Amino acid sequence: AALEEAFHQHQPLPSLVGKHAIVTSGPTHEPIDPVRYIANRSSGKQGHAIAAALAAAGMRVTLVSGPTQEPVPAGMDFKPIESAQQMLAAVDAALPADVFVGAAAVADWRVASAADQKLKKGADGPPALVLTENPDILRTVSQHPKRPALVIGFAAETEKVLEHAAAKRVRKGCDWILANDVSPETGTFGGTHSRLFLVTAAGVTPWPHSAKTDAARRLTHAVAEYFSTMRDA
């Protein structure tokens, strides 16, 4: 009942007070040239809500975010970035931390050699857009010498959601994955609600379809329980 009350009242949670969380949020923008870039439909709503919920629970929060329309949240250290490379650098600089939540939709690829000048439409037809892999932030954090005790990733999928999420958890070496069905018809990207599944080593827990702010508080309580159990052990 006390937990339920705290859930609704944004009270500090004892096992979290004073601990440090790094949260990533939003999309990344990968430059093609000075005016064009590759983006994705992440709104930053979920990541920003998680950062706010962790801060409300008493954590010191570093929020590293790509360009979004969300208001810059108060009461935390806000690090705005554009590209995946910039995001990794900001996360690296913010370590050590007790918790990492990778809620950003980090671009898997960037353009191999972004142009200094605007690409012109020429007689030769469209330019070849050669892509190269971006750094894998979730995996880098999971294998980092300063690895946080709890590393949480997201899996935004449009098919075989749980299967892909469980495989991703093992492949990245993170502790938890929040799996997310982002098929266009679900309205998750940009929307206020989502349907999440918490995937851990112990299995899958479906969370109710809910507001992203509620999902953020649910995650905060799961994190608090994790540290509470750690302390008792």
Added chain:
Amino acid sequence: AALEEAFHQHQPLPSLVGKHAIVTSGPTHEPIDPVRYIANRSSGKQGHAIAAALAAAGMRVTLVSGPTQEPVPAGMDFKPIESAQQMLAAVDAALPADVFVGAAAVADWRVASAADQKLKKGADGPPALVLTENPDILRTVSQHPKRPALVIGFAAETEKVLEHAAAKRVRKGCDWILANDVSPETGTFGGTHSRLFLVTAAGVTPWPHSAKTDAARRLTHAVAEYFSTMRDA
């Protein structure tokens, strides 16, 4: 003096009242897959300001716009779109018109075959992003059977601004080009101010560095003068 007064008071301009303008604004988003897209840094501020100024001068305005953070302007027919192909279809449906102002930053290229499912990071490395040319909306309107009397394009350039703009005017077959230096250091994209050059068959007129709303009123007055002269001739 009367003109100067109207400039500042948003009064209807007699030569424009009841005429129809189609204005495009904002970026286009070209899908790569359900979650990724190619975008550009256009904010829609200039196009929206032009649409508002033309409407304030008494024109009937159709505003065809890609995704922006600008408020949907009142007092006009607003057609939201995402891709260049959708923008052309909306412009085509809105013809005939007396004036066309192409202020949108239309993507020159789109992805040849956008994927139905989210592209996965695989062992094969990054996917090849094959681009294909988008329809050229300014040129299509300039050569349209229902061509407006006055077709105005923008040239957003990062180098050789006036040279590129003059060549573009001839190549597209439009009447006027507003040339725009969008080098990142100018802060034009996303900013509230710009430095424009009006390029016509008669030559180049540099406009003062000013707020985009002032540039919009300056253009409106140039358009009014054009129709005023036409009527007198």
